[in-house]
Amino acid sequence: MAFMVKHMIGGQLKDLTGSLGEEKAEGEKSEAAAKGMTQEEFEEYQQQLAEEKIEREANFAQKKAERATVRSHIREKYRLPKASSITYQINTTSELDETQIQGANKDVELPSELAKMIAEDTQEEENKQSVLGQLKSLQDVDIDQLKDKAQATFVDLKETELHAHLNGSVSIETMDKLIARKPHLNIESSRTAIHGGQHRTLSECFKVFKVIHQLVDSEEDILMVAKSVIEEFAADGVKYLELRSTPREETKTGLSKRRYIETVLEAIHQCKQEEVDIDVRFLVAVDRRNGPEVAMETVKLAEDFMLSSDGLVVGLDLSGDPTVGHGKDLLPALQRARNCGLKLALHMSEVPSQKEESELLLDLPPDRIGHGTFLHPEAGGSDSLVDKICKLNIPLELCLTSNVKGQTVPSYDKHHFQYWYGRQHPCVLCTDDKGVFCTDLSQEYHLAASTFGLTQDAVWSLSQQAIQCSFAPESVKQKLEQRWAELRPHVLH
Numbered sequence: 001m002a003f004m005v006k007h008m009i010g011g012q013l014k015d016l017t018g019s020l021g022e023e024k025a026e027g028e029k030s031e032a033a034a035k036g037m038t039q040e041e042f043e044e045y046q047q048q049l050a051e052e053k054i055e056r057e058a059n060f061a062q063k064k065a066e067r068a069t070v071r072s073h074i075r076e077k078y079r080l081p082k083a084s085s086i087t088y089q090i091n092t093t094s095e096l097d098e099t100q101i102q103g104a105n106k107d108v109e110l111p112s113e114l115a116k117m118i119a120e121d122t123q124e125e126e127n128k129q130s131v132l133g134q135l136k137s138l139q140d141v142d143i144d145q146l147k148d149k150a151q152a153t154f155v156d157l158k159e160t161e162l163h164a165h166l167n168g169s170v171s172i173e174t175m176d177k178l179i180a181r182k183p184h185l186n187i188e189s190s191r192t193a194i195h196g197g198q199h200r201t202l203s204e205c206f207k208v209f210k211v212i213h214q215l216v217d218s219e220e221d222i223l224m225v226a227k228s229v230i231e232e233f234a235a236d237g238v239k240y241l242e243l244r245s246t247p248r249e250e251t252k253t254g255l256s257k258r259r260y261i262e263t264v265l266e267a268i269h270q271c272k273q274e275e276v277d278i279d280v281r282f283l284v285a286v287d288r289r290n291g292p293e294v295a296m297e298t299v300k301l302a303e304d305f306m307l308s309s310d311g312l313v314v315g316l317d318l319s320g321d322p323t324v325g326h327g328k329d330l331l332p333a334l335q336r337a338r339n340c341g342l343k344l345a346l347h348m349s350e351v352p353s354q355k356e357e358s359e360l361l362l363d364l365p366p367d368r369i370g371h372g373t374f375l376h377p378e379a380g381g382s383d384s385l386v387d388k389i390c391k392l393n394i395p396l397e398l399c400l401t402s403n404v405k406g407q408t409v410p411s412y413d414k415h416h417f418q419y420w421y422g423r424q425h426p427c428v429l430c431t432d433d434k435g436v437f438c439t440d441l442s443q444e445y446h447l448a449a450s451t452f453g454l455t456q457d458a459v460w461s462l463s464q465q466a467i468q469c470s471f472a473p474e475s476v477k478q479k480l481e482q483r484w485a486e487l488r489p490h491v492l493h
């Protein structure tokens, strides 16, 4: 978590500096040229910066509300006593929480200076500490245990990440290194991530990837990026990771699609040699925008690697801009992948217009579904889609932050996690693009727990269930299950 907070604040500082430094000494036209943009792109960029500032403020209110919700939940869950000596403080904090929760919904105006934001944040943490301090004096409540319990879920939780795109997972730190390597591109890091409470349309999110692809275009870049991403997931508590990426070729750096995959696998090997405590597998991705021929080529490549990578390449992903192309054209490639033994993780119904396509893809059927935002009838999908998925028990990879920031879901509490989880359907929490959306897997578990009031047991089960949804060989699944079983009593007291 601390890891994420550092990222977010780092990003905000950078953004703030960026916004303040916009003195237009030589007019916008030349400034646009200096940044390598057309006038139109530059104006859009300026507009984006202004919007980002407003969104940052709204996000701060949202963050406070989220924390307040967690506190309210913990208070309720553990039925904290309201003894006279502590009533005042608890009530004060409780009222504060209420205000913050309501405030976020009403888009309250908050101080814009970052310093003030951080100061308030610290104050709030201090208040929380002092409440716990007061409670400590009560004999009938074991506060140390309570505090441990409240924090353990998110600090000690071990995780399985099954939906992570390599390029979208690049952290701001790594992005800065890439930017420093390629100064001629004139790229600012604020263009490679969607910070705090910012939101973008799905198509704007895909534009962010275009910028990232410019930065990651050689074997050297891919190796660095893949190793950093793996280490960061490991640092967050992820013990099993399935990374996915579309192999790209870059004539100017001599990068071929085959070398692209080999380099990712090399990064996995190096991390293993360096004893990074994480098991990593790879899914070769088909970008739907590139059409059926490229899809077939990619499947053949994936098939080769599945047979030669000693179990590292386990499956195929279908992703890319969901508004481009139709899944029916890709069916022969996907069918071939399935027949040769590659597991299928398909992005499905990410936008409302994909109902017919989802029907077709479900006939394959896939082994896991990415997002599936509009599959259920309440979101414009259908009972028949839901019935098929339930009958086949196909797990869903759900990415809360990605969907809210990408604006396919209006808010966390409206996320379709609730629909599927409520039906006890296998749901796996994932990050999608932890770098682009400034999140990590602990944060996603935290969000799900606080938004939907999950108990620690429920959070633990959710994390454990993900093991069986992975494409890992049975022996690896068993080892992970054993590890989870051993850890459980240490995390849940």
Ligand SMILES: [Zn+2]
Pocket (backbone or CB within 6 Å): 163, 165, 319, 347, 370, 432
């Ligand atoms: Zn995705």
